[in-house]
Amino acid sequence: MGFWQRFLQLDRKWIFIGIAIVVIIPLIKPLGLPIKPTKPVIDLFTYIDTLGPESDPVMVVTGFDPSTMPELMPMEQALLRHCLTKGIPVISFGGLYPAYIGMAKMAIDEVSADFPDKKYGEDYVFLGFIPGVSAVILSIGIDIATTFGNDYYGTPIDSLPMLRGVKNYSDISLVVDVSGSSTPEYWLMYAQERYGVNIGVACTAVSAPAFYAFLQSGQFVGMLGGLKGAAEYEELMARKGYPTGRRPATIGMDSQSLAHLLIILLIILGNAGYFIVRRGERRQGIIRRKK
């Protein structure tokens, strides 16, 4: 059996081992490959960067559970960090499904610990999970206080100083949905189209291609797609001199690039091997050419 035939019958466990090696080594010995921010990320960053303490709040919606945490948690933390650095009031919303609230709590707790001068209720608030999905999004457009009643900790919305004067979407400068599912489509339909609020999206790489159409049409302000989007946002924060924390997305990008190179190599070798083996079999008369 020749090299190419053996290669085509390679046990997939060797591919797993190869991927593990190219992922682990750059995590221990970083290569420092450059990160170049793209337009969708710059657009979202610039939009938030133009806001300030006097602006209407930014609502950061947690739309992910632990299964997509590696991609989306760095985005959520970078967004929260950016808002708190600029002094923009932040409404952290625990999401439209029960599994998201734990992620939201983790994100706001970790980021707010780095900003001891920011006070809960005055600089940021945390709203819990409310069932109803589309009904919740529509209801926020009517009255936030009626929709939620209390914040995550049971404090009535009306008694939170930051939310005095914030009635509905008309008092919110931007909603960013950090989503591991199709929830940006709901925010697009029920919040942007119905009430005209600006929407930004931070999504998994799997979802990103579907949302480019809405970027092109101007329906989304900007988008962070996958770990790469998170790394680009961290890079923009660093370039401005803002505090970035540990930069988990940037740390992972070297591994991401090497793993992509390995996969591209395997695809090229796999295709080359297929054609070489087939040509050899034709020569030996195993396969007849189609007439």
Place this chain on the structure above:
Amino acid sequence: MSISTSIWVWMAALLTLMVYSFLYKDNPFYRLAEHIFMGLSLGYTLTILWYNYIIPRVYEPLFLPPHQWSLIFPILLGMMTFGIFSKKYSWLIKYPLAFYVGGYAGLRIPLLLQSWIIRQVEASFLTPDKFTSLMSSINAILIFAGLFATLIYFYFSKKREHGFGAAAQVGIVFIMVAFGAAFGYTVMARISLLIGRMQFLLHDWLGIM
């Protein structure tokens, strides 16, 4: 190197390794981790629903003053869905379903048409503001040509020959490019998940990074 002393980090690390052991082959450790995950997910979801929904949205408004008796009607309507568990009373589910389907369709269809069709078609028009630079002009023409050719590909009431057939072929090229982009992004997503777990194992658990 500073290995974590937190029992929770150790538990998460061991469960991660148990799940990854499936890459070698199915084994009792993987199945144990899978069952723990299923039980935990269900318990977590039920607890969140109980304390964030049933208690503050149903129990407290009904049983604590000021009583909101009007809530009885939607609660009863919702409870009718449980009729599905009985052959005798399964017809009860038709009423809440009628409300749900009617309301949801009424809310969704106009907004869906507006945001997914009308706004997208508008954005594909070749208006003068799309030709402000060379790159934006190329993008606008590509989007228009892509939309046009792809729609022709999905038009099945005419034989594919001459110019129509050629346009459909161009449509296939655009569809393939879209599939390629989607596949590339999917690979990126899966690798990202692995990177996240490896960061947890190497940083939070072993303290190597």
